[in-house]
Amino acid sequence: MNSDLSTPVITMKGIGKQFGKVRVLENIEFEIFPGEVHILAGENGAGKSTLMKILSGVYTSYEGTISMAGKVIAPATPLEANHMGISVIHQELSLIPSMNVRDNLFLGRPVTSLGFIRDREQNKKALAVLNDVGLDVSADAFVEDLPISIQQLIEIAKAISINAKVIIMDEPSSSLNSKDVEILFSLIEKLKEQGCGIVYISHRMEEIERLANRITVLRDGKFVGTAPAEKLPIPKLINWMVGRELTNIFPRYEMNRGKEKLRIENLTVSDNEKTFVKSVNLTVKSGEILGIAGLQGCGASELLLGLFGGYNKKTAEHIYLNGKEISIKNPSDAVKSKIALLTNDRKATGLVLSMSIIANICMSGLVELSRWGWRNISGEISAAEKQGDALQIHASSYEMEVGMLSGGNQQKAAIAKWMQISPEVLLLDEPTRGIDVGAKHEIYQLMNEWTKQGISIVLITSEMPELLAMSDRVVVMHRGSITAEFSREETDAENILAAAMGKETIRV
Amino acid sequence: MTDSTQTLPLKNKGAFVQFLSSSAGRATIAFVLVIVLGLIFNADGAFFKLGMHRDALRQASVFGILAVGMTVVIITGGIDLSVGSILAVSAVLFSILTIHLDWPAWISILACIIVGAGLGAISGSLIAVAKLQPFIATLAMMTFGRGVAKYITGGQKISTYLTNSDGEVIIKELPGVFKAIDSRIMGGNIAIVSIIFLFCLLVTGLFLSRHKWGRELFSIGGNEEAARLSGVPVKLTKFLAYTVSGIMCAVAGIAQAAQETQGDPEAGGGYELTAIAMVVIGGTSLAGGRGGMGLTLLGILTIGYLEKILSINAVPESGRLLITGVIIVLAVLTQRKNRK
Structure with missing residues (x-):
């Protein structure tokens, strides 16, 4: 992938979203450049996941526009977003536990002839993908028999295998131990070299400090700002995330503490x-x-x-x-x-x-x-x-x-x-x-x-x-x-x- | 509580229309339609004779007793496929004890109930404690129970004809309890088996609607995790549900033996499906959490009458099966309407 690193691969402009009467996103600006790790930060319920679901075709009714390399796109399903090169690694795993690694890797885009799956070809490709990410698992292994951390890495391998231009990672490290986190980080480096843009959602400060190229902060569904990582040290980041006024819906404080x-x-x-x-x-x-x-x-x-x-x-x-x-x-x-x-x-x-x-x-x-x-x-x-x-x-x-x-x-x-x-x-x-x-x-x-x-x-x-x-x-x-x-x-x-x-x- | 803005708007319907859109109403419609069928195809007035109704109830009674236990199990969101087999175990055991071994009637009845409860309790433990799926656990019990019935009889029917060690055939007298259970009271108008059935239905129904256990069955069927986290003893409640079903099978087996004047190890084959159909036609949800014994009574009567009407019109078996299948689908489709 020889993308131009100075123009964004994805531009989201004026994105808004309502669930019934509740507004969850308002006028969000978000850009992803090739070869960067873009941290999306905010408290629980700030709208990070919603924004990413819009990008990945889960929610199809929203305000604003998404463009990819200058062309307006509107992915209608996750599969369509996938074909456009937008891949998501979910917090909750989206592999099918009762199927083997190979079939999971090619789920939704099997290698077929006349509608029949070409097992041998698929196997060859699967091994290449696993080898690429340095994962030492058999393509025949059932996903449910593998530890959660390996499953997570398989999902990343799946994202890499479709030559994604953008990979969205929603708390990918939450189920990994420190050794696997290192594997994850080296995969991320590899993806960056390939020119892949990565959106990384995490609550862990050490990861943000280590990975971030740029950071965008959302708060209560509103856009707070985007800044290069070096301009947004942790204390300032936290201030951006929580800096809201308390409303007066709380009753007067009463102290009733006893034994x-x-x-x-x-x-x-x-x-x-x-x-x-x-x-x-x-x-x-x-x-x-x-x-x-x-x-x-x-x-x-x-x-x-x-x-x-x-x-x-x-x-x-x-x-x-x-x-x-x-x-x-x-x-x-x-x-x-x-x-x-x-x-x-x-x-x-x-x-x-x-x-x-x-x-x-x-x-x-x-x-x-x-x-x-x-x-x-x-x-x-x-x-x-x-x-x-x-x-x-x-x-x-x-x-x-x-x-x-x-x-x-x-x-x-x-x-x-x-x-x-x-x-x-x-x-x-x-x-x-x-x-x-x-x-x-x-x-x-x-x-x-x-x-x-x-x-x-x-x-x-x-x-x-x-x-x-x-x-x-x-x-x-x-x-x-x-x-x-x-x-x-x-x-x-x-x-x-x-x-x-x-x-x-x-x-x- | 005059504020109804928070709730779904109830349409201004008459009480009668509202009743018809309830589960009980829909079950009643199905039953009434079957009765109308009987009025039209009355087989030259046979439908208007009291004996026809007496027989419809009597012939539905064994199935009805099974359906009572099945209702309890289905309300928890489970299923009991083993009822026909446990019925057979009870029928042959009862015949052996009373005819061959000359045990007193009441001890034999008690023994059958204990064995039925025990087999139900095994299913219950597998489901509540070992967390097997009810379908699997009771499927296994269905096979196992049939095996028990065949093992203790050597595959032979247990009747008053028995062969002794010298190869002589002896004819024993049928114990009085057989005649007593298969008799009728009130001028021959009500069969004892029907009374046994109605008694089982009433008592179990009372537990369902008035006892803590009944409420707990519904809460488990509605949302097992919420029930567990509310302090409901989920394991015990489910265990007891299958145990009660086992007891009902034992009672049904005794009634069956009395009606056939013998214990047949093949008895009750396929009865589980009829019992399930009765429960479901009544409107008790297979998903659990909704239903009741009153509904099951309507379901039992619907199928019982349908069978009887078809038989007095001399519809051949093939036709009976076809029509019953269609009626089950129609009844359940009506039940499902308007439910999300």
């Missing part, structure tokens, strides 16, 4: 493949809101799920509630100990959408509402109405399926389910995700009310203003460990973000 309620010692969370959280110690006082900050994949959600007994793996942790040691082997143990977990995905893991509002609200507290296992129907109705009124769930009837409610009301129903067990500890994982500002405000007020009753709250949120406004104390997680702790007086968005990205402290 120690929950103590976690040496909690490790893992499933069969991966360790998410490594021996974490944590305490929460009664009436306290403990915020956990961290970037995607830091292990915060897994920490709460592990504490709640959501992973069926025993570790060496000790958990004390009000000074007494408790054992939590599964979620129903946690519920019995009056620990509640509001999961971060109400539709997938929080509610049973096909059941009524009443059934959902009474789901966790069903034992107390029943006698000898026989349900007390009228008791359930009045319990649901009591919780629903307290949380102001708007519904024409509580008999209706919870799936018919709006997002905010669904979230309130999920919360009502937990209030019904009179919790001691509330673990809230993204409690305001995907709900409107009014409902958010109501949930913040409720949090203050609960702390007044002595309930301890652990709050995970990717929204920095929410974290700062609501937390009495903030701990920061990075790669499964707690790396920093801030009291309310010390909290500050830039320091938290720096710690979340793995830097000790940064003074601007």
Whole structure:
């Protein structure tokens, strides 16, 4: 590829995108030059992924224009974008686990004659591709038998094999260990030499420092700026990323902190493949809101799920509630100990959408509402109405399926389910995700009310203003460990973000 | 709660129209259509005789008992293919114990129920604990159960004719319990098997709608992960679902043996499909989370009456199978309407 290195291969001009009434991108300018690594930076939800989905043909309705080498293009499908030379390496792997490496490499563009796949030819080509990237795996190996890191590299090999002009890498290192990261970086060097333009999305500062030629920052769907890497040192980059004003949707801060309620010692969370959280110690006082900050994949959600007994793996942790040691082997143990977990995905893991509002609200507290296992129907109705009124769930009837409610009301129903067990500890994982500002405000007020009753709250949120406004104390997680702790007086968005990205402290 | 702006607008329909668009309404439509079919093709008035309705219910009863257990399993999003085989195990076991070994009736019944529950519990453990897919686990149990039935009988039907070691054929008297179960009360108008069936349906239905366990079945079928993370004992609940299905198979097997006055190791072949069809025609979703015992009753009656109407009109077996297949598709298509 002998492209002219001084003209952009891709120019995105005035890009905007709306989902329903919600504007997620506004007037974004983005250029990719051949042979550069262009870092796309911004907080979670800033619009990075959306912008890249527009470029790669996933979203086809948007404002603005994309041009490639001077010609306006509009890829209608990912496959079409692929044929134009735009390739994406996803955060979530897009290989097919049950197929072998060769078939994955040529998925969607098989070498055929008369519609039959020419296996031998394909095999030869596959070996050449693998050899090219220095990957020592058999083309016949099934993807599911390979470690995640190799799978990730196979995806990159796939991108290289189609002679992509632009490769978009969305957090490609998140599932790699340090050795594989080095392989990834050397692949990136090779791609640069070939004149390939690379868009690299990462939350890791060390990677940004090492790879970046240029950096573009988005914030809340708006374009903040593009600068050469040397003009944008880390502190300034962080300032660009978080520098927004706090809105006044938060209620007045109230301090309700009391005695120690929950103590976690040496909690490790893992499933069969991966360790998410490594021996974490944590305490929460009664009436306290403990915020956990961290970037995607830091292990915060897994920490709460592990504490709640959501992973069926025993570790060496000790958990004390009000000074007494408790054992939590599964979620129903946690519920019995009056620990509640509001999961971060109400539709997938929080509610049973096909059941009524009443059934959902009474789901966790069903034992107390029943006698000898026989349900007390009228008791359930009045319990649901009591919780629903307290949380102001708007519904024409509580008999209706919870799936018919709006997002905010669904979230309130999920919360009502937990209030019904009179919790001691509330673990809230993204409690305001995907709900409107009014409902958010109501949930913040409720949090203050609960702390007044002595309930301890652990709050995970990717929204920095929410974290700062609501937390009495903030701990920061990075790669499964707690790396920093801030009291309310010390909290500050830039320091938290720096710690979340793995830097000790940064003074601007 | 007057604010309805947050909810989907309910069209201003009459209560009757609303009923017709519910699951129960659609199941009722299917049932009514079958009855209308009977009124038209009444086989020279045979349809208007009480005996015809009595027989329709009696002949549907064994299938109905299986469908009761099947409903419980399908609500969790599972399936039980082993019901016909477990029925056969129960039928032959009951015959051996009562006819050959002269065990008292009630101990024999208890033994059959324990064995049925045990076989169901094995499926339940494989599914809830070992996390096998219900289709696979119960497919294996379907084969295994048939093997058990053939093994304990040596492949022979267990009847009152038995051959002793000298090769002599002895005819034993049919135990009273066979006649009792196959008898009728209220002037011969209601069969005991129908009463057993209705009792099973009522009790299980009560558990489904009024017991904590029933609610938990629905929550698992609707969203297993959300149920688990709400503290629902998912493993125990699923285990019990298959165990209950096993118990229903045992009861159905006893009823079948009594009606045939023998225990046939080949009994119940293909019954699982009829039971599934009854549940699905009623409107219980194969995906789990939606349904109920009332719906299953309508499904049982729909298929039961259809079979009876076809048989009084002397429709040959080929025609019966063709028509039943078409009706199943039509009924399920109606059920699916308006659901996203």
